[in-house]
Structures are given as structure tokens and as C-alpha cells.
Amino acid sequence: MPVRTETPVYRPDLYSASAIRDPYPHYAALRALGPVVRLRKHKVHALPRYAECRQVLLDEATFVSSDGVALNPVANRVGQGTTLFSDGEDHTRRRSLLARGLTPRALRTMKDVVDQRAAATVEAALARGSVDGVEVAAALPLSVVPDLVGWPREGREHLLRWAGATFNALGPLNGRTLRTLPASLGMLRYTRGIVRSRSVSDGSLGHALLAASEGGRIMPAECATLMIDYLAPSLDTTISAISSALHLFATHPEQWRLLKEDPDLVRNAVNEVVRYASPIRAFSRVAVHDTDIAGTAVPAGSRVLLLYGSANRDPLAWDDPDSFDIRRDAARQLGFGVGVHGCVGQGLARMETSAILHALIARVDRIEVAGPPRWALNNIIHGLEHLPLRLVPA
Numbered sequence: 001m002p003v004r005t006e007t008p009v010y011r012p013d014l015y016s017a018s019a020i021r022d023p024y025p026h027y028a029a030l031r032a033l034g035p036v037v038r039l040r041k042h043k044v045h046a047l048p049r050y051a052e053c054r055q056v057l058l059d060e061a062t063f064v065s066s067d068g069v070a071l072n073p074v075a076n077r078v079g080q081g082t083t084l085f086s087d088g089e090d091h092t093r094r095r096s097l098l099a100r101g102l103t104p105r106a107l108r109t110m111k112d113v114v115d116q117r118a119a120a121t122v123e124a125a126l127a128r129g130s131v132d133g134v135e136v137a138a139a140l141p142l143s144v145v146p147d148l149v150g151w152p153r154e155g156r157e158h159l160l161r162w163a164g165a166t167f168n169a170l171g172p173l174n175g176r177t178l179r180t181l182p183a184s185l186g187m188l189r190y191t192r193g194i195v196r197s198r199s200v201s202d203g204s205l206g207h208a209l210l211a212a213s214e215g216g217r218i219m220p221a222e223c224a225t226l227m228i229d230y231l232a233p234s235l236d237t238t239i240s241a242i243s244s245a246l247h248l249f250a251t252h253p254e255q256w257r258l259l260k261e262d263p264d265l266v267r268n269a270v271n272e273v274v275r276y277a278s279p280i281r282a283f284s285r286v287a288v289h290d291t292d293i294a295g296t297a298v299p300a301g302s303r304v305l306l307l308y309g310s311a312n313r314d315p316l317a318w319d320d321p322d323s324f325d326i327r328r329d330a331a332r333q334l335g336f337g338v339g340v341h342g343c344v345g346q347g348l349a350r351m352e353t354s355a356i357l358h359a360l361i362a363r364v365d366r367i368e369v370a371g372p373p374r375w376a377l378n379n380i381i382h383g384l385e386h387l388p389l390r391l392v393p394a
């Protein structure tokens with residue numbers, strides 16, 4: 001295939017407030033321009049289609065993460081030492097430490113507690129009747145991972161703000177990044193304090209990280225970043241998936257009936273929610289040598305933006321991609337990424353989202369929208385900030 005050196009250019013800002021609230025017309029316009037599109041404002045090659053996103057994610061030798069996956073140089077420096085921002089042996093070592101607490105066997109030991117907490121969350125919501133679906137969605141992620149990491153009780157009230165700021169900081173250097181960067185650095189400072197005072201609970205994953213540091217298997221400084229690796233990506237992402245599920249089932253009552261009639265569809269439904277709503281909009285990689293993507297030249301040093309949210313709605317990869325249908329097999333969706341950096345916490349995220357859906361199926365007849373939803377303004381997370389709902393008991 002001849003290599004094209006002219007790349008189509010897209011001028012609108014994908015990180016403007018309006019594009020964050022409704023990115024889908026932008027994604028459609030980008031996909032129509034071609035497989036590789038230059039974003040003028042952010043000086044990156046964007047990949048809006050499924051095939052090229054998947055190809056780059058699976059080629060970690062050419063497209064590396066150790067120059068950071070954010071769109072600004074400050075975050076790409078501050079995030080050094082995390083699993084997400086590493087390659088090769090460093091990445092394997094860090095990831096295996098994280099993965100230990102998230103293996104299928106480790107998850108099985110947590111299942112009963114997660115199911116009980118999901119049931120209690122849904123029962124409390126039903127007792128109120130009218131609820132903010134985002135608050136309902138937040139309850140489980142906010143209790144599960146902090147307990148798993150052994151995070152002290154005090155300081156938990158800041159976690160959501162800190163984690164949201166950590167995602168914001170991975171966008172371009174816009175006002176939203178600059179305003180939230182101090183909170184993101186605050187999380188790092190606080191976590192370093194926890195490591196110094198060893199104030200994590202015994203037997204927790206945080207405790208295992210401290211032991212690994214004392215045993216010389218990780219550097220002491222890595223302890224704090226690895227703890228943040230567990231916490232920061234586990235909150236807004238899962239909250240977004242659960243609140244999107246609530247919103248989608250409230251606005252697609254025929255899909256809710258299908259799920260009620262056949263709870264075995266929960267597994268499919270989780271994939272379809274993550275495909276349709278893609279909690280993480282995009283991360284980037286850097287090409288280490290001259291290469292091409294779908295016949296477009298990509299010079300060494302180019303930053304490439306993987307638009308997960310767009311790939312998951314690409315009509316070249318999906319039939320009728322803008323319809324929400326839990327009968328579709330959406331297992332190959334890219335909302336959790338794929339390849340060596342594919343989400344290490346996806347088993348837990350799937351478990352939490354499934355637990356809430358099963359708890360709803362058992363107790364709720366209908367989920368109704370009770371007012372206009374509001375989308376959160378975050379550079380990376382696509383999710384709701386407010387979702388008025390009425391839950392009608394079964």
C-alpha cells in the first residue's frame with residue numbers, strides 16, 4: 001500500500017465543554033475523514049476507527065507508554081512510575097504486583113461482600129424511591145477498592161475529587177487540567193504520607209506493596225504510585241459504567257425487560273454498556289520509529305490518540321453501532337483497552353457492575369428518568385454528574 005504523507009486535519013477541540021458533553025458527532029466526523037486524522041489544536045494523530053485503535057494497542061513495541069499516555073507534558077512527567085506509563089520489564093513487574101490482588105481467584109473471595117453491598121445499595125435507593133443515579137452508582141466503587149487497598153478511613157472523603165482530578169490531568173493543558181492539577185498532586189502527597197506512616201490495614205493490597213518495598217522488590221517511591229494505580233482508575237470509570245447502565249436501562253425500557261426476563265444477559269449487558277458509553281474517552285501512545293498506520297505515515301516521536309469512545313461506535317466494526325442492544329456480542333469492545341495495558345481491574349469492574357444489575361433485577365420493576373441528566377466535564381472520563389431517577393419496586 002502506498003504511504004500517504006498528507007493527513008486530514010480536524011480543527012474543532014475534542015476537549016471543549018460541548019464536545020465532552022456530546023462527543024459522538026465529532027467522532028462520526030473524524031471517522032468520515034479517515035483512519036488517521038491530525039488534531040490541529042493538540043498536535044496529535046487521532047485514531048477514530050476500531051481497526052487502527054486495536055492495531056496500535058496490540059503493538060506496544062512501536063507505540064510506547066513510557067513517554068506518558070496523557071496529552072500534556074506535565075502529567076506525562078508526574079505520572080512516571082505508574083503501570084499505565086511504563087513499558088517492557090518495568091511494566092511487567094508493576095502490573096504483576098497489581099494483578100495479584102485482582103486475579104479471578106482473588107475476585108472470587110470478594111464476590112459475597114460485593115453482592116451484599118450491591119443489594120444494600122439498591123435497597124437503600126428503593127427506600128428513597130427518587131434518587132440521583134450517580135450517587136447510587138458511586139456507593140459500591142467507593143467502598144470496594146479503598147477497602148481492598150487498605151486505605152485509612154480518614155481521607156476517603158477526598159478520594160472522588162482526587163481521582164477525578166487525576167483523570168482531568170491526563171487531558172491537554174487546558175483550563176480544566178490546570179484547575180485540577182493541584183488536587184491530583186494532593187492525592188500523590190497524601191498517598192506518600194500513608195506510605196511513610198504505614199497506615200494501611202493489615203492483609204490489604206497496600207500492605208503487600210509495603211512488604212514488596214521492604215523486600216527490595218519495588219522502590220519505596222513506587223509504593224505510592226502503585227497505590228494510586230489501584231485507586232485512581234477504579235472510581236470514576238466504574239461509577240461511569242454503573243450510572244450509564246442505569247441511564248441506558250431507564251431510557252431503553254425494552255432492554256430492561258429483556259434483562260429482567262433473562263438475567264444471564266447481564267454479562268453481555270456489561271460489555272454493551274462499556275461499548276456504548278466508553279467511560280474512558282481516549283489515551284495516547286508515542287511512536288518510537290517511523291511507521292505507518294493504515295497507509296498514513298507516522299514519523300518517530302508522533303503522539304497517537306486512541307479514541308476508545310469512537311472505535312466502539314465505528315460502523316466499520318459494529319452493526320448499527322448507535323443502538324444500545326444487550327443481545328449483541330460486544331465482548332471485543334475496546335472500552336477496557338486491549339493488549340499488555342488492557343485494564344487490569346476489568347474483572348472487578350465487571351463484578352461490581354454485574355452485582356448492581358443483579359440486585360436491581362431482583363428488586364426493581366422499572367427504572368424511570370425523573371429529570372434531565374447532567375454530564376460531568378472531565379477531560380478523560382465520559383460520565384454523568386447527575387441522574388435523577390425513580391426506582392419502582394418489583
Ligand code: HEM
Binds near residue numbers: 344345
Ligand atoms: C468500567 C470500569 C473501567 C474502565 C472502563 C477501565 C478502562 C481502562 C482502560 C481503557 C485501560 C487501558 C489504558 C491504555 O491502554 O492506555 C485501563 C487500564 C488500567 N486500569 Fe482500568 N478501567 C476500569 C476499571 C478499573 C478498576 C476497577 C481498576 C482497579 C482496581 C483499574 C485499574 C487499571 C490499571 C491499573 C490500568 C493500567 C494497566 C496497565 O497499564 O497495564 N481499572 N483501564
